[in-house]
Amino acid sequence: MRTKILAGPLALALLLTACSGEEPATQTGANRTVKIDIHGWVGYQAQAAVLSHLLTHELGYRVETREMAEAESWKGFETGEVDVIVENWGHNDLKEEYIEKKKVALSAGLTGNKGVIGWYVPEWMVREHPDIVDWRNLNKYATLFRTPKSGDLGQVLDGDPSFVTNDEALVKNLNLNYKVVYSGSEDALIKAAQNATKNKTPLLMYFYEPQWLFTKVKLVKINLPPHAIGCDARPAKVACDYPPYLLDKIVSRKFAETGGKAYELVRNFQWTNDHQNRVASYMINDDLSAAEAAKRWVEENEIVWKDWIPR
Secondary structure, eight states, rough: OOOOOHHHHHHHHHHHHHHSSOOSSSSSOOOOOOEEEEEEHHHHHHHHHHHHHHHHHOOOEEEEEEEEOOOHHHHHHHHSSSSSEEEEOHHHHHHHHHHHHHOOEEEEEEEEEEEEEEEEEHHHHHHGGGGGBBGTGGGGGGGGOOOOTTTTSEEEEEEOOOSSSOOOHHHHTTTTTEEEEEEHHHHHHHHHHHHHHHHTTTOOEEEEEEEEGGGTOOOOOOOOOOOOOOTSSSGOOOOOOOEEEEEEEEEEHHHHOOOOHHHHHHHHHHHHHHHHHHHHHHHHHHHHHHHHHHHHHHHOOOHHHHGGGGG
16 A cells, blocks of 8 residues: 655655665676556555665665556556566556566565554544444544534545545445545545644544554554455445455565566565664654665664575
8 A cells, every 4th residue: 555745755756775886796687677556655665775775785686666646557567568566456456467467577576564444543433432433433534524524424534546445435335424525635534633643633544554644643453344365346336344464575576586686685575564664763763765764674683584595
C-alpha cells in the first residue's frame, strides 16, 4: 500500500547510489540495469532502497527508478518499462490481467511482511469512548468527526486515492453517516495522526501496517464486520473489513527469465515488518536519505540478508 514527498529524493538517491559505487569484479547477469518502480509510501521506499543497495554493492548492477501509482506500474510490465514492484498489496484484478491473461508478469514470492489495512482512531479517543471501536457505534459519534470538508457528516480520512481502499463502499453499505475525504498522501495521514494525538482532536482514518508510526503514536483499530472469503469480491458491495495481506513481489516475466542473479536476489528477499519499520524510521526519525538508511540497515543486519545473495 502506502511518504510521497520522499519519492522524488528517494528516486534520485537510489539512482546516485547505484551509479556511484564501484562494481564488484565478479559481475554476472545478462541485464546490467534493474528497473524498480517507486510507490508512494515510506515502507515501500525502504524496501526498494535496501534492494537497490544490495543489487549495486553486492552484485554490481545499476538501478533505475521512477515514481508511479500502483496500478500504473503494472502497465510497465507489458511495455518493458519496469522490472520489479517490490511490495504488492493484493491487486487480484491486476494479477489476473497481467499474470494470468497477458502473461507478462509473475509473483517473485512473499516479502515476509504481513499487511493490515483498516480504520483507526487515536488511543485517547478509546479511553474516553470505549465503545467507539465497534463500527455499529460510529454513527453515534459522527458529529465528533465533522470537518469543513465533510460537512454535516463525519469524516473518514483516507490517503492517496490510488491506495487500496474500499472505504467509500464501506460507508455506503454499512449505512454510516460519514464521508470519505482523501488527504492525498501517506505523509498527510501521518501528520493528521500526530496532530490528533498531540492536540486531542478527533480523527477517524484509513491506515495500515507495517508502518513506523505505530512505534511513535498509539492508534487503535476499529472493528469492522469480519472479513470472510468472497465478501469483497464485488467492490461496490463491500461491507466487511479488509483481508490480511501477505505482501509479495511482482516482476516482469522477461526479468525473471533474463535477470540472472538480480532476479534471484529479488526472489530470495524476505524480511519482517520490524525490519521494514526500522529502515523507514531511519529515514523519518533520523533524517537519513533512503540510500543512507539502507546502507545503515545492511551494515547492521548481515545475518538477515547474506542468504539472499546468489552464489
